[in-house]
Amino acid sequence: MALKRKKAYESNIEKINGARMTIETQMMAIENANVNLETMGAMRAGAEAMKNIHGSMNIDKVDETMDDIRDQMDIANEISEAISRPVGVGDDLDEDELLNELEELEQEELDAKMLETPSPVVTAPNVPVHVPAARANEVEDDEEAELRALQASMAM
Template structure:
């Protein structure tokens, strides 16, 4: 038998869902057909209810049989729909699990050659290389290579000497500054007075004071009185 028929093909979730949807579509058409027959049986019973009682009863019996078939189809359809929904949900879960498994395998492949010890060793190597690069840079930038040997102590000493010389110059300038102070009042005395003040002083010198004029008038009156009395 296996030579003629071979191994049975495994049904995939996609194929199962497609088959269920096709069966559901067929059941839906069958339900519509039965419902049309039920409606026709009802019309036949109404039409013969007064004319032909036997025909009306036969139509009602047919209606009951059709309704029984319709109920079974409805139940079968509900079962197929529930199964299709379950398969679709299971298929979604399956695809999700496959994607997660692929992600886990990818992470395993990435971390296969990695470990904490290897990472620490790599970081140590990087730090060593950076220290070596700094040492090389410092060695290249040293002035001793070009015959120039700079001593920080000598430079600081020379700088202190220059600062002391500059301080001495400032002290000498401060010591010479008071020699010009005695001439300051003389210069202030010989400063010209403002023109309005000088004119006011000249007017005061030219005009006699009021007190002197009153004294002279009193003397004249006294001498005149003495002459009259004599």
């Protein structure tokens, strides 16, 4: 009888453990669902906040604002340059004239350097003043022989 009771207790313990495991699994699923629900709520709130923030903005307005900023930066640079320029200096100078004058000076300096550069001395062997007579006759004989052979072949 004690053995039957022991087996009944063991069976009961297994059932309780199984039920406990099922309850723990359900609790984890409920916790997971709750986390998902809170995550979705936070994501919805974030999306809504972004809509509110971007509701008054669009890419055209951003581009327009950036163009305005660039224009103002250019104006600020021009003002800064005007303020930093010494008074009375350079008012009568034209930038194109200055560039032309600079180019002329550079060209004059280059010309002067070119004239100062010594030209290399080139030594060449002496050229013979007479033509070897034997070679000239051989060349003529060969040419005349070719001419006669050509005339003979064409006559046929």
